[in-house]
Structures are given as structure tokens and as C-alpha cells.
Amino acid sequence: MSEIIQQPLLEVKDLKQHFNINMGAFKTKPLKAVDGVSFTINKGETLGLVGESGCGKTTVGRTILHLYKPTSGEIWYNGKKIETKQDIMEFRKKATMVFQDPYSSLNPRMTVADIIGEPLDVHKLYATKEERQARILELMSHVGLNSEHAARYAHEFSGGQRQRIGIARALAVNPDFIVCDEPVSALDVSIQAQVINMFDELQEKLGLTYLFIAHDLLVVRHISDRIAVMYLGKMVELADAATIYERPLHPYSKSLLSAVPVPDPKIARANQRIMLEGDIPSPLNAPSGCPFRTRCPYATEQCAAEMPAFKEVEKGHFVACHRVAEVN
Amino acid sequence: MSLLEVKDLHTSFFTDAGEVKAVNGVSFNLDHGKVLGIVGESGSGKSVTAYSIMQILAGTGKIVSGSIKVDGEELVGAGEKVMKTIRGNKVSIIFQDPMTSLNPTYTIGHQLMEAIILHTDRNKKQAYERAVEMLRLVNINEPEKRMNQYPFEFSGGMRQRIMIAMALACEPDILIADEPTTALDVTIQAQILELMKSLQKELGMAIIMITHDLGVVAQMCDEVIVMYAGSICEQGTADEIFYNPCHEYTKGLMRSIPTADTAGTKLQPITGTPIDLLNMPAGCPFAPRCDAAMKICLHERCQRMEINEDHAAACWMNVKKGLEAGTITAEEVTCNE
Numbered sequence: 001m002s003e004i005i006q007q008p009l010l011e012v013k014d015l016k017q018h019f020n021i022n023m024g025a026f027k028t029k030p031l032k033a034v035d036g037v038s039f040t041i042n043k044g045e046t047l048g049l050v051g052e053s054g055c056g057k058t059t060v061g062r063t064i065l066h067l068y069k070p071t072s073g074e075i076w077y078n079g080k081k082i083e084t085k086q087d088i089m090e091f092r093k094k095a096t097m098v099f100q101d102p103y104s105s106l107n108p109r110m111t112v113a114d115i116i117g118e119p120l121d122v123h124k125l126y127a128t129k130e131e132r133q134a135r136i137l138e139l140m141s142h143v144g145l146n147s148e149h150a151a152r153y154a155h156e157f158s159g160g161q162r163q164r165i166g167i168a169r170a171l172a173v174n175p176d177f178i179v180c181d182e183p184v185s186a187l188d189v190s191i192q193a194q195v196i197n198m199f200d201e202l203q204e205k206l207g208l209t210y211l212f213i214a215h216d217l218l219v220v221r222h223i224s225d226r227i228a229v230m231y232l233g234k235m236v237e238l239a240d241a242a243t244i245y246e247r248p249l250h251p252y253s254k255s256l257l258s259a260v261p262v263p264d265p266k267i268a269r270a271n272q273r274i275m276l277e278g279d280i281p282s283p284l285n286a287p288s289g290c291p292f293r294t295r296c297p298y299a300t301e302q303c304a305a306e307m308p309a310f311k312e313v314e315k316g317h318f319v320a321c322h323r324v325a326e327v328n
Numbered sequence: 329m330s331l332l333e334v335k336d337l338h339t340s341f342f343t344d345a346g347e348v349k350a351v352n353g354v355s356f357n358l359d360h361g362k363v364l365g366i367v368g369e370s371g372s373g374k375s376v377t378a379y380s381i382m383q384i385l386a387g388t389g390k391i392v393s394g395s396i397k398v399d400g401e402e403l404v405g406a407g408e409k410v411m412k413t414i415r416g417n418k419v420s421i422i423f424q425d426p427m428t429s430l431n432p433t434y435t436i437g438h439q440l441m442e443a444i445i446l447h448t449d450r451n452k453k454q455a456y457e458r459a460v461e462m463l464r465l466v467n468i469n470e471p472e473k474r475m476n477q478y479p480f481e482f483s484g485g486m487r488q489r490i491m492i493a494m495a496l497a498c499e500p501d502i503l504i505a506d507e508p509t510t511a512l513d514v515t516i517q518a519q520i521l522e523l524m525k526s527l528q529k530e531l532g533m534a535i536i537m538i539t540h541d542l543g544v545v546a547q548m549c550d551e552v553i554v555m556y557a558g559s560i561c562e563q564g565t566a567d568e569i570f571y572n573p574c575h576e577y578t579k580g581l582m583r584s585i586p587t588a589d590t591a592g593t594k595l596q597p598i599t600g601t602p603i604d605l606l607n608m609p610a611g612c613p614f615a616p617r618c619d620a621a622m623k624i625c626l627h628e629r630c631q632r633m634e635i636n637e638d639h640a641a642a643c644w645m646n647v648k649k650g651l652e653a654g655t656i657t658a659e660e661v662t663c664n665e
Contacts, residue, residue, distance in 0.1 A: 052513035052514065052515065052516075053513055158602060160601060161601065188369035188370055188540065188602065189369065189540065189542070189581060189584055189585060190369065190580060190581060190584050190597060190598035190602075191369075191597070191601070191602070192584070192597075193584035193585075193586075193595040193596070193597030193598070194597040194598075194599070196586065196595055196597075197594050197595055197597060200594065215513065215514070217514065218543075218585065218586045218587065219586055221586065221588065221591055222586030222587075222590050222591050222595070223586075241591060242591070245588065255515060256514060256515060258518075259514040259515045259517065259518035260514055260543065261517075261518075261521075261541060261543025261544050261546065261547045262543055262546060262547075263542040263543045263545075263546050263570070263582070263585050263587070264546055264570060265546040265547075265566045265567055265570050265571075266567075267546075268543070268546040268547040269547075271547075273518055273522070275518065275519065275522065276515045276518075276519070279483040279485055279486065279516065280483075280513075
């Protein structure tokens with residue numbers, strides 16, 4: 001991981017993304033996928049975003065890139081607020097995305113060269129055909145693909161290689177910032193390590209900034225400088241990677257981390273897991289106040305009445321819990 | 329005699345492109361009350377091994393040779409009639425995806441009772457009672473009410489509990505769990521694993537845990553089999569496999585997992601891409617990706633060799649080490665082949 005310059009590249013302020021769900025008979029109900037999330041990502045940094053399915057982590061990534069129009073909230077990039085259509089187009093030359101599923105995120109009817117070249121076409125980033133071809137081959141070599149792969153179709157590749165194609169496409173516009181949405185969770189362990197190393201190397205070489213969304217906490221810990229934990233559309237904790245693993249403050253982060261199976265039999269047998277009761281509530285019927293209170297062993301009346309503020313309890317360590325002092 | 333004895337099992341899929349040898353000479357034993365983990369990457373043959381035991385292979389799949397004995401009874405070549413008495417009663421299976429393994433058009437109660445009536449001589453009323461009892465056993469609240477609900481009314485974790493309840497309703501001796509928690513979130517995974525562990529202690533059955541997650545193996549298993557390209561490369565007790573891996577593939581796997589100590593450093597991945605089962609190399613299937621591969625690895629497959637009484641591996645490196653240390657002689661190597 002490269003040297004971190006404490007200069008915010010991306011600022012997200014009170015971002016909300018509500019989807020209207022059809023409940024039949026002309027009734028709709030808002031599904032609050034992301035409900036008031038704020039954070040910043042510094043230049044050259046990797047921010048890990050973790051949480052269980054339905055917590056809104058993917059929606060955060062997509063909304064930042066304006067794949068969904070945010071319901072409310074602000075996104076600032078390089079000190080400039082993104083508002084108009086033109087801003088969005090400009091922003092997308094600097095910020096791209098790598099998707100989770102290397103099977104469905106590549107068009108089966110396009111050759112590898114065309115898949116990687118498409119962003120170049122969209123943003124008109126070349127003058128001649130030769131220039132386009134040269135850029136495509138350069139991108140392919142960045143991600144460890146041979147030039148003879150260019151004329152082939154996606155189905156001829158294995159999962160790990162497809163993910164490399166997806167990464168080459170994301171790099172095509174020469175971005176500063178990449179949203180990586182579970183980029184390694186569909187891959188086998190041995191291939192996963194290859195791709196993680198590639199993310200590391202590209203970051204060093206090209207000075208990239210990542211928002212790394214994943215549910216595999218071992219992977220996130222390895223790659224991230226700071227980590228944010230989400231639960232039911234809200235951010236519950238944010239701190240640097242080592243702190244959050246060694247000294248999590250929020251009861252949800254504590255149980256989430258203790259639930260991770262450790263690949264070491266002696267530690268695994270001795271490990272005292274903090275078991276959570278029940279399942280994650282549906283985001284359509286999110287609990288009042290703190291979203292975690294229905295499964296939290298420390299919940300009080302105050303937790304049901306009001307949402308705890310997301311505040312800095314020590315330098316760089318944010319947590320949203322009323323009872324953070326009592327819990328720890 | 330072990331509860332389950334699998335000997336030199338070969339299972340192939342006959343496709344248009346040729347024969348795919350999905351399981352290629354797998355042998356292992358499983359004793360009462362033990363948890364055996366089978367780990368491997370996609371395409372390593374771990375699920376096909378399980379499906380062969382249950383004989384629920386897809387249309388083109390066939391057990392080519394080998395022997396599978398449950399309680400001394402031979403299953404390879406036995407007819408559907410025999411298998412019907414085995415499935416559910418002696419060996420049960422739970423699948424990876426709890427979303428698709430329940431029928432969406434019937435209630436949970438109907439599906440549970442169907443399995444119970446089919447495999448035992450209980451009548452409808454007794455089957456209902458048994459179903460409710462099973463739901464209670466897997467910690468589902470208000471089981472009587474839940475009996476009348478449909479699968480879509482349950483969360484993923486609860487559906488997996490229902491699958492477990494269904495699999496255990498007829499008290500099988502062996503439970504095969506094919507990636508039972510892969511589709512679930514970590515906190516739910518922890519609940520399900522804990523449940524399986526406590527049920528295993530309570531009911532005393534043996535479990536075959538098929539997974540690609542070494543963390544799950546470390547937490548659950550007494551014994552471990554590591555598979556690659558349809559063959560067993562290493563097997564032994566969990567402690568032996570984790571603390572004394574003796575096959576280059578297992579070592580590579582252990583090195584490629586990110587841990588607390590790897591943060592800020594490079595991982596050491598296994599190079600290359602997974603093997604194409606239609607074009608298997610002549611020698612060790614892992615040789616093309618192995619950093620330590622020697623000449624012999626490329627044209628001759630290494631036989632299983634005992635490391636100690638709890639541990640065996642099929643890797644030429646161990647033979648080389650043994651020869652150098654003088655613990656085995658050159659004649660022994662040739663007669664092993």
C-alpha cells in the first residue's frame with residue numbers, strides 16, 4: 001500500500017438512496033437501501049466497505065458513480081460537487097467500477113479488445129485506430145493478459161482471467177478512483193490471491209484510490225487502509241484496518257469479526273464467538289432508532305427511540321452507538 | 329469396519345467433448361461420530377464425490393469403477409430400490425443453496441412430512457409431530473405456525489435450518505453437507521455451523537463437510553481431505569493438514585489466504601489457472617502450477633504415501649525427502665508405483 005497523502009479525493013455527505021417498492025394497488029413503499037452515509041476517501045488510499053447482504057454496501061458504490069441517482073446527499077470529487085450531467089460524464093472519466101460477477105458483467109458477443117475499448121469509444125479518448133489498439137494492448141499487459149487474447153470472446157476465459165478483463169476495462173479511461181464491488185468473491189482461493197496482488201500492484205503503479213466492497217473480512221483486512229462497517233443502510237463504525245480488527249467498538253462489528261472462521265484449528269477451537277440472535281430485519285421494515293437494536297445484547301429504550309449519531313470517539317475512529325462507553 | 333468406506337472411486341461425465349474424469353481414484357474411510365472435511369477448488373471433484381455416494385449424479389455422470397460401502401453394504405451397482413433405503417435413512421445431504429433446494433409451491437410442513445413419511449413407517453399425525461420436533465431442534469421459533477408457511481417467508485439462514493431439519497428427520501448415520509454456508513452471511517454462517525456442531529454431538533452422526541473455505545474446516549473438522557483435479561492430494565487430521573502440510577498444493581493454498589500478518593505485504597498466490605479436466609496432464613495434475621515441480625512430476629503420478637499414522641500425501645517431494653533422509657529406499661519407491 002502506498003504512502004497516504006491526507007488529502008480527500010472523494011467526499012460523501014449524508015448520502016441517501018431510497019428505492020420505491022411496488023406494494024400492489026398503486027401503493028409504493030420506500031426501501032431505504034442507504035440512509036444517511038458520510039465518509040471521505042483520501043488520495044491513494046483503500047477504503048474497505050464491509051457488511052452483510054442487504055446492508056447497502058453495493059448501493060453506496062453504485063450511487064457514488066451515479067449509476068443510481070441519489071435520493072439526497074452530496075458527492076464531492078477533488079473539491080468539486082457533482083451535480084449536472086456534464087459533471088457526471090467528467091467524473092466517470094476519473095472514476096470507474098469493477099463488478100462482482102466476471103461471468104455476467106462481460107458482454108458475450110464482444111471480443112476482449114472491444115470490451116476493453118468500449119470506454120475509450122464512449123469518452124472518445126483516441127485520435128486514430130492504431131492509437132486505440134495500442135492502448136488496449138497496453139491495458140491488457142497491465143493486467144497480465146497476452147496480446148493474442150484480444151480477438152477472443154469472454155467465454156473462452158476462466159473466472160480469474162475474466163476478472164482481469166473487467167479490471168482492464170475499468171482502467172481504460174485512466175481513472176484515479178475505482179469502486180471494486182466484491183471483485184474476488186466469485187473466485188477460488190488460489191486465483192483470488194493473484195487478483196488481490198494485482199490490485200495492490202496497480203495501485204502502486206498508477207496511484208489509484210479504491211473503494212473496496214466485500215463481505216470476506218480476511219480479504220478486506222489484507223487490502224484496506226481503513227475499513228467502514230455498514231448495517232441496514234447505515235454506517236456503524238469506521239476506523240483504520242488494524243484498529244477495527246483489534247479493537248472494534250460497535251457491538252455489531254464485534255460480533256461480525258468474531259464470526260469470521262479463522263483458518264487455524266487451534267485458534268478456531270479456542271475462539272469465543274459472539275453469537276447474534278436472529279436474522280437481519282428487512283430494510284422495508286427497519287427498526288426505529290438504531291437499526292441494530294433488535295439483535296443487540298446491549299440495547300436499551302434509548303436505542304429504540306433515537307438513531308445514535310456517527311461520531312468520532314478517538315482520532316480517526318468513528319462509531320454510531322449510544323452505549324459505546326458501557327459496551328467497551 | 330468403518331461406517332463409510334470409499335475405495336478407488338472413479339466417476340466420469342460423458343460429454344460431447346469427451347470423458348471428464350471428475351473423480352479419479354478417491355479412497356477414504358469415515359467412522360461414527362467424526363467430522364470429515366473435503367476441501368478443494370471448483371472442479372476438484374469434491375461435490376461429485378458426495379453425489380456419487382448418494383448416487384444423485386446428473387444424466388451424463390456415471391460411477392465407472394470403485395466401491396462405496398455404508399455399514400458394509402456395497403452401493404456401487406446396487407439398484408434404485410436399495411438406494412431408496414439408504415438415502416435419507418442412512419445418508420442425508422444438504423445442499424449449498426437453500427433458496428433453490430426447497431419447493432416454493434408447498435409449505436415447509438408438507439415438505440418435511442413428505443420426507444418423514446417416505447422414509448419411516450410413521451403415519452401422518454406422527455410425522456407432523458416429528459416435523460415440529462425437528463423444527464424446534466434447529467431453533468425455529470413457533471414451529472407449529474411455521475409449518476404452514478411457504479419457503480419465501482423464510483430468510484436464507486432459516487431455510488438452511490429447515491434443510492438441516494429435513495436431512496436429520498430420519499436420523500441418518502451420515503450427513504453430507506455440500507457447502508452448507510457458502511450462500512450465507514458470516515453471522516448466519518456462525519449460527520448454522522454452531523447448530524451443526526451441537527446436533528452432531530447430540531445425535532452422534534458422522535458429517536462430511538464439503539467446502540472451499542479453510543476457515544470452516546479449521547472450525548468444524550476432525551479429519552481433512554484436500555482434493556485437486558479429481559484426486560486426493562493429501563489427507564490427515566486437521567492439525568496435521570494445517571500445521572504440517574506435505575503436498576505442494578496444500579502449502580500453496582495455506583499461503584494464499586490473507587491473514588492478520590499479511591496486511592501490507594504481497595500474498596503468495598498459486599500461479600497459473602485451474603486445470604482443464606478434458607486435457608489432464610500425464611503426471612501429477614498439479615505439476616503445471618507447482619513451483620517445486622521436478623521432472624518426474626510431469627510424466628508420472630505420485631502414489632499416496634504415509635507421512636505418519638495420521639497423515640498421507642501424494643507428492644514426489646515427500647519421496648525425494650524420504651530418499652535423501654534414508655527413511656525409504658529406491659526399491660520401495662518403484663514397487664509403490
